[in-house]
Amino acid sequence: MGKCSFELWEKGDNKNKEKCGLPIGGGSSTRCAFHAHVDQALPLTNSSIISDYIELCKSEYLKERKREYLDLTRARFQGIHFNRVSLPSDIEVRFNKSEFEDCRFTGLSFQESVSFRECVFLRTPFRDIDIKAAAVDFERSTMSGLTVQFEGCDFQCTKAIAFVGAHIESGTNPFSGCFFEAPQIQFLDCTLNTDRLYVLIVGSADLLRNDRYLALAGEEIYFDGLKLNGHFEYANPIECREVSPIVKFSQVNFRQMKTAIFFEANLKRARFTYSVLHNVEFRNPRFEESSGRKQIYDEIVRVDDTDEEHIRDVYIQLKRNFEEAHNYADAGDWFYREMECRRRLAEANRSKHPWLGLPSVILYRLYKFVSEYGENYARPFWGLIATLLFGATSYFYSGFGTEGTTNYDLAWPPTVDSFWGFTDAMLYSLGVMSFQVTKTGFQHGTSTTAVTLAQVVFTLILVPLFLLALRRKFRR
């Protein structure tokens, strides 16, 4: 009896290809029954061939620990119910590059990693699968032909659950009542041609079953480059309001989706750079705040000026988005953040062109200092009051006349005389600020000219900023 000479995939380099080595059942073939099918790309429709192969693998190899995993790669499975095949639960199983047609994975549990990299699934559902292992990998796999692809599946992994580059076409809901828990959950560059993807963010201990949702418990969740043409919903349930994993929505075009809703979502550690947020609906979102204004996580972890530009673009989109939703208070926060990015970019630019860049840096800083970029009406208001008092005090002590002498004494408590004197000074100050100075009848003294000029400049800056901020405040 010969041994199967099928060269196993993914074992060492080309020089040292491991051979299957299982006994050949008879006939003229040089392959075991399983690998004879694999070799000729024949569909495996008989589950007993698979069972026999698995049994042989277990008895001949795995006892001696020569193999690290059960090799079921590059096969074509047709109509196989894997719950009837005795798949080992305590050995890592690799199905990489295999094809499944009308197969079924139901009611199975695994204690070791399972890998379905680059597999093709046609009408092959996963139902009530429990995996408590290091990892589950569906990287670059393709799934189609079903309304529900994963139903009631529990994946609890110590490393990762990966759907990187996966392509799922399942009519309604790809993940129904599933719970995934892992430090890293990756839907990076995943394409979903499905009616919906409803994600629920839960804590590690929570086990929420909801047919509509895919419950996720992870430290880092990647949706970068996710392509979905159906409805998207991302929510934190009431019990898990505080759960905020690092979640990446970078390079996601939400405009392609039918709807995109962040419902009561904790987005304190959510990243949005390079994304199109045009039609996203934020319902009671929670963002990180600093100095009383909302902020996205991208800004907190930014590295360089290139980041800054893209963060600014996110803020511009958020501002527009919140304005369209008539949430002007938060839109103001996003505008403030956008201007902060612009200011920092101007300052970075100034380090390259010290003199050319200076005016814009001064403008940004002034605009920020005086009115928080038009978002604060109290600052210019108090600025105007200060300008008024500064003028009055100055005129009071230096006098109005050409002589430049002090008109009033400095006695405390103020006398009746000095009180009226200060009132005159206030009126004069007000006159300067309302450009009515010629009508007041006072004459300029050389010492008051500088004060008058300063008052006029401050007034010209502060009044428009005050009105702008006031208009923004009450624009509803």
Ligand SMILES: [Zn+2]
């Ligand atoms: Zn073989």
